[in-house]
Amino acid sequence: MRIRSLPTQLVNQIAAGEVVERPSSVVKELVENCFDAGASQISIEIEQGGARLIKIRDNGCGIIKDDLPLALSRHATSKIASLKDLEQVVSMGFRGEALPSISSVSRLTLISRISDADCAWKVVADGSEQDFDPQPDPHPPGTTIDVRDLFYNTPARRKFLKTEKTEYVHIETLIKRMALSRFDIGFTLSHNQKEMLNLKPAATETEREQRIAGICGTAFIENSIKIDFAASGLQLTGWVGLPTFSRSQQDMQFFYVNGRLVRDKLVSHAVKQAYQDVLFHGRHPVFVLYLTLDPALVDVNAHPAKLEVRFREGRLVHDFLFSALHRSLADLRPGHGIIQQSATESPPQTQVVQNVGWQNDSATQQSTPGFDNKPVYSLRPPLPLHVEETVQAYASLYPKPEPVAQVQPEAKPLGHAIAHLHNIYILSETAAGIILVDAHAAHERVTYERLKQQYQNGAVPSQPLLLPIKIKVSAAEADLAEQEQAFFTSLGFELNRAGPETIVLRSIPALLGNTDMETLIRDVLADMAEHGMSRRIQEKSNEILATVACHGSVRAHRRLTIDEMNALLRDMEQTERIGQCNHGRPTWIELSTGDLDKFFLRGQ
């Protein structure tokens, strides 16, 4: 067998194998091109689930006539020009592979017109990257790409396509996700000439929330809080669902890094940890989050479909996400105490990471007319290190107590206790209606948070072992244990290496007296190898504190006096994460006067 170079079309078909898996991947690549072209309106037409036709039209910057053949050639792109650009990609695409790959497995037509050209030009491509013959075409400024008969020449791929409906659903899900990443762009999606989605550009906060409600359901907006955190050059905005609004699957979790939807292990780990001990067992949180950071700090060139990214400072990003989400969940409490606090306190504006190479350098900008205005991170002032929450979001969650006349002199968010129902639930009258509190669950959380605070403030007592525990681990894990000795020591452990694959545990934290240390240490090392950090030990101590809290809290069926109940309500107002008990069960619910009126058809 002699070695020979493959024909161009075959090369492109091989590349297509990676990038073009199904119709929705074609749509993804093409819509990303529209984003990069600076379009403000994108229309997508699908026929037969995309197998027959995918037609995408935008009003972006268009392609110059002479560049059309290049656009359809491999490794030709306007998005990056040098390695330096690759290290800080600000556009969605950069590989220069999408169009030739798609054209090699379908009948592709490209029509494009730049704004000051006399007419549009049209080329037809088959993946062979030759014989381009631009024809004039009456097309408004922008680009249309028409992909027909996907996989007509690769029957194996065609066989793997699912039903028309399934493929269409994939496309629709994808468009919805992409729509969440760019509120400034309008989308229309039609299937078999029927309009399925029509999303107008959303400029205001309400319009954005409407778009989210349209995609994630209105319940999501009603049960989420808007967050906006910034620190060390990272910014996290978006909406996170309340712990009570959880799902049994991880299907409503959208995370965008610089506008790009990613599924990242590091991210999901950080989120999971932030929701620890407020989420009911086996439930998953919902969120739509946007992380904005210096493009140089994230490597998007890690996955052909760019679903995974690599963070240069993984630990920093993880800690930032964790603390931002943890904070925002902790601050969920009746009333809006935290907002007033953050409004009056002037946040410390220290230490801001220098945003080196944050903006595109001017040369790249000139050569890429479409990108200069769009990406959200392009011209952001250094991010201040303070936390702020949006007052409106809270206000919509907890209706502001209207100053109703006959209620108690001072209106407390959780109101004043009236009775202890069945010796379990506290009935409380608030300005806005009534509140029912599960006394045990609420007191459990109050005690638990207090205990955690106390233990975090003190030193960590450690108990040396008379009979040290030998743990057999892999050599890599033993290395890791040695490296992270400071971490273990700070938590009350004393670990030594006793051989290439053995570590010896000589002291343990006194609090964790009777837990299975071997398993714990193994799990911690596994976490560290995978995520670079572990909060398992803290979680374990928290578990023990939770048990202590559970035993130390008033039990259901213990009769409480009015004063005791009021004291509990006041404590609740001050406690972090009070919405759920340690096991993620809700602690209180509210019935507004409006709800009550509805029961009795009042005012109708």
Next chain:
Amino acid sequence: MKFIINREEILLPLQQIVSVIEKRQTMPILSNVLMVIEGDQLTLTGTDLEIQIIAKINIATADPGSITVPARKFLDICRLLPNGAEIKFELQDDKVKIASSRSRFSLSCLPADNYPEFAESELENHLFINAGKFKKALDKTVFCMANQDVRYYLNGLLLNVSNSKLKLVASDGHRLSIYEDNLDQPTGFESRIILPRKGVLELSRLLDDPEAELKVEFSSNNIRIFIKNLIFSAKLVDSKYPDFGKVFQQEFFNQIHIQKQFLKEALTRVAILANEKFKGVTFDISPGSLKMSTHNPEHDEAEEELVIEYTGEPLTIAFNAQYLLDAVSNLDSELAVLTIASNASSCFIDEPGDCGYKFIVMPMRL
């Protein structure tokens, strides 16, 4: 099968047997007691498959046979009959009829054939020991055994026989107790076995007569102890006991002599305000004086000062008060002797003079 027996004769053996029978069972027959009559002897057997207790009672009038009856119900019936009652026990078809003066009971039972056999290998090692001596050895050690530790060999008691020397050791990894004694007759062998926790606790309950002579037989898998009319058998923990010898190979500070009662009382008082999860108490020891202090997360504080006999460098060390109290409470003398390793890595507690036992408590770092 039929017999008549006095309540007093059957009650105690029955109670001893029922204590090994688990309350909740997946195998119904295990909650029953096996009753066999052969000649003029009634044999009662109870087991949880790990431990087995057999009691033998001589009776005068009996028809031979065997059956199993629900242990707890049978015990309760015997227990609640009046003192000195004659109990008539008779198997009719598949029911057991129990009668005593005007009381009549009919118990459902299961056939004896299905009663699980307690597999025992040949027991090659024998020794004889006085029950009182053995009971004392157990008392000084059992409290240090671990409970449900993943290192399963710690959930038991090490029995080390070396010719005429007997050594018992128990530890939960944080503290250790060690008891040494001499046997009256040399055994001529050397062996180390681990008795399971539950077996040790049951055994210790059976040793109520300090005068009795015990015959102990064991192999590497099983142990059998003859206690008067009882036979106690248990499966052994199949593992190697960890090496604790290193703890003795270190330098020590001078001995500290403290009045045991004062130490106990002071510790108990101070512990009120210690962290309730691990009871940390700090000892500041200087010549002639011991100051103990503690505080908890709620910022309560406690302090006590004791007069002690100590000469040497002042030192500071912290302990789990509970561990220390357990150890001190098990001392027989009025005076407690604390010997602290010179790097403050462990503390030995025993009596002045040679007493045959020692407790070791690991300190804490607060």
